[in-house]
Amino acid sequence: MLLRLCLALFLLIPTPVFANEVPGEVTVNEGFEDSTYETGLTVSTGSIYCDEQDRYGTTGCSLGIGSSTLFEFSEDVYEVGFIVGAVNNSYDVKYYYSDGTDETIQKSGQDNSEGPPWANMVDSFYKSFTDYNNDEANTDKFITKFEVNVSDPTVFDTLYWQYIDESTITTTTTTTTIPPAVPDNATSVSVNYNGEGIDFSWEYTNGNVNAHSFHINYSYDNSTWTRVIIDDTSARTFHLKSGYVQTGTFYWSFSVCGDLDNGESCTDSDSNNFETTQYVAPTTTVYVAPPPPPPPPPPTPQEIIVDVVVEGVDKTYTQADVNDGTIERDQERIDNESEFGCFMTNAQIERGDCFIIIEEVEVFEDDIIEEEIIITEKEVIVEEIKENVDVIILEDDVDVLDPPKEEVFEDAVVEFEELPIEFEIIEFDLEDIAPEIVVEIPIQDEIEEEIIDEEIEVEVQEVLDEPIQEVVSEDTPGTTLPRVEDKEPIELTEEEVAVEVAEIDEVIVIELEIASEEEIEEFTEEELVEYEEAKEEAIQEYVQDLTNEEASEVLEEVNDIGVQNLDQATEEIQEVVQAVVEEAIADVAELTEEQVEVVAEVLQVEAEDVAIIAESVKDDEVIAEAVEEYVERAVENTDVENYTLADVVTEISYESFIDNPIETFVDFNNLGDITVANIGDDMTQDQKEKAQEVVVPVILTRIASMAAFMFRRS
């Protein structure tokens, strides 16, 4: 009875039919609330109609149409639904399908007798032609478009359509894992225990997968296993020695294994256990490897020969240092630092790299005899200097006021020769060397005590504070005193010159096609001109591409050797240096102060004169030519001492005078701009002094001769 009641209830209660969920299904609703339609829908006519909202079965606004209207979809729509209301006359709806067929549904005019809001004056349409909604009648057709043919004002609303978005469908890939290949099982596996060892035997024939090894696993507790791997696949027996057999339950298994390295696996051919009745203690032979031979002794270093404390720093010298003279040079540096305050070798000191302080200078001797005749003021100045000056600092090893240079220098040499320190030479056998053995020879303090006279330093400092050089240069114009900045010519040995030239070669990296002398001799005049022009052009390009820093580096290398020593360099190097000098003068405004000083040193002028030269080059042909030919002429005058740009200017002036004497004296430019105050301002200091050296003696000679003549007549 109860069963019948349950059955009746089951039949009475309607059970909803749930459609299967369609993967990737997209439902688009178009309510025609505004003139922008949903993506994928194209409507041929009609407009949004909001005057009769929620009437004729619509929701909100609707699409007002009055004639045939086509609704077209861009997707493969399989289901569509909509309502058509307020149709007084008969009409039809025509569906178009993807297979080229169509279907028309005829409708009669709707009843408008019910009055507002005419909720029933509406027809609902629904069409589905796919399997997705589980409708058995559905086919795999798609609705491409439909057409509503009306002849009176009609509202169209509540449109929806469905299609499949393939891109949202998740593809499920089923991966079937192929089990690893396994060789066939061994057969007739037998294990025999005879109270000592255990004998295994088996039979095996290769099948689809070849055996690569046989595995025998055994255990006495069924948890900790020992594996015997038999790589010889032709073996069919194995004897487990009695030494590995213990008393207890012996668990074993036999496996045939394929190529394990390539993913193949093993079979479990057979397994079992039995009791062993006798325990034979395994004889364990522990292999004790002999101790490794001691590592070969490291190559015997040629140290430690000398360990010296230099300026508080422990410095170790090797035999190589002794051989190449490093120790001697370091000793010279130590001595010279104590003597002159310069950590330099004797060679560097002699070359003039150090500012040397020399005590006592005699002032004004033979050089100013002529001036004493006519300028008595100088004597006063000289006396003032004598009174005030005890020590004069010489820059770059140059004498001021004609000092007794040689004597002073000889004293210095004597100091060098008397090495205050004797190095203790300690030689070690390798085995006896102990790292902690260090012989410290305190040097610095002793040297300072022996050499440096602190009182002299104080006096020097006091003199330094006085503007001595200003007095010499400003208060005694016209004197023939040598300049403080005058430098001794760089005296280098041939080897040193070669080294310096090589350094210049390294700095100047330029690719030039250099013709041999023979080739040049065979050149015609035109070819020679072309060759020279090509070379010059290449040099100019190279120099143009140089940065200021690179150009300065080139000039620094030139300064190391001295321009006049460039005769040891190739002609091309000389030309490059010349071009770099010209470029530096042309771009002097872009140079840093240090770079200007480098250029000044090349030209043998003062730093402030570089700007004057750069300005003069613009409107003075003689100076421009002098700059262009400076390096060439300096090289030609290697033997001339203190050959500077002023000498080149004078040479070119003379050549110009010889060529055209009148023009030299009548070539007046901007004569109106010349005032008494600025006469000579456009001359370099070097040029002024060269002129003084010439003009003053000439005038004095003339005056003296006139005086003598007058004296004789009287």
Add this chain to the structure above:
Amino acid sequence: MIKKIGSWIVTAIKETLNLSWTLVGLVIATLTLTGTAQQVTGLATVTTLAIWLLTISFRKD
């Protein structure tokens, strides 16, 4: 007139020769100088020489 001019030329040459060493010095000075100093020295040399030669008779009187 021509005789006077010829006489003056001879005298001027003599005076110039007398100034040879001075002129050499001034020429050297001019060639050693550069720029405005050279121009001023050259102009002064030429001008002074011209005045010197033009005033021979005046100075002898």
